[in-house]
Amino acid sequence: MYFKTHMKQSLNKKNHLKLFLSCFILLSIFNAFSQETITLEDASKVKIDSLYREDQFYFGFTYNTLINKPDGLSQSKLSTGFSLGFLRDMPINKNRTKALASGIGFSYNNYNQNLAIYKSDQAPTYSIIDSETSFNKNKFSQLLVEVPIEFRWRTSTYESHKFWRIYGGFKLSYLIHDRSIFEDDQGKIIVTSNKDFNKLLYGAYISVGYNTINVYAYYGLNSLFKSAKIEGEPITMKSLNIGIIFYIL
Missing domain, CATH: 1.20.5 (Single alpha-helices involved in coiled-coils or other helix-helix interfaces)
Structure with a gap:
């Protein structure tokens, strides 16, 4: 047991x-x-x-104004622009809240105004349309390839893409197509490939906002025209474009 x-x-x-x-x-x-x-x-x-990078596609819409206008020139209708492209992000600090970025894009700008552009003996001529002259349309448009170079500040992290940003920089634009149209009851006058336009344009810009939507402004530093004149006076108009820009990862 x-x-x-x-x-x-x-x-x-x-x-x-x-x-x-x-x-x-x-x-x-x-x-x-x-x-x-x-x-x-x-x-x-x-x-x-x-x-972590903020490589982004962008597209924007702008209201286009002209500054340094010749006497008598005015913009009576809404002038608009559209741009799109891609930017490569290059962070320069450990937290990646600061960066440099560059890329390539396209922009298309319309300018409705009363500067008539005609072609006489294969050379463009310019005149201000007076208030007593009736017309249906008068504008010139430009299609450009653009290369932006910008400094970036943002509050982003790799865990969230919703953040505040201030992006500012310098943009080079090359004119690849232009078109001027004057239309009245008698018909249309169309001028393309105007050699008086500046082929190379440059200016400063800034965009400020939160998440996808941002306020955008561009100021042209050189004239849209390089050799155009009205009665012997050079046309030195520059562009000021204000609108909104969207960034998409």
């Missing part, structure tokens, strides 16, 4: 020991797995942070 009782106690002790060892091993494995998961998560965060 004593022998049986002793055997049962020994077996119970062994079973308890096995159970204890099994729990210890399971807990050790679970703890190691948890540590590995946390380590992988942390490594993933570091990896994402190290690659």
Whole structure:
């Protein structure tokens, strides 16, 4: 009887020991797995942070005005513009809240005004349409390839793309197509590839906003025309374009 009782106690002790060892091993494995998961998560965060950029597609709409206008020139209708392109982001600080960016895009600008552009002996001529002359349409439009170069400040993180931003910089634009139209009851006069337009335009711009939508302004630093004159006086009009711009990752 004593022998049986002793055997049962020994077996119970062994079973308890096995159970204890099994729990210890399971807990050790679970703890190691948890540590590995946390380590992988942390490594993933570091990896994402190290690659974080604000490369963006952009498109914008502007209201176009003319400054340095010749005497008598006015804009009677709404003049609009459209732009789109891509910017490559290059962070310059550890938190990636500051960056440089450059890219390429296209812009199309209309200018409705009362500067008539005709072609006489294959050379463009210019005159101000007086208030007593009736016409249906008078405008010139330009299609340009643009290269923006900007400095960026933002409050973004790799976890959120909703942030405040101030982007400002310099833009070079190359004129690839132009078209002037004068239309009245007698018909249309269309002039294209006007050699008096400046082929290379440049100016400063700024965009300010939150998340996708931002206020945008561009100021041309050189004249739209390089050699156009009205009665011997050079036309030195520049553009001032104000509107909104959208950034999409």
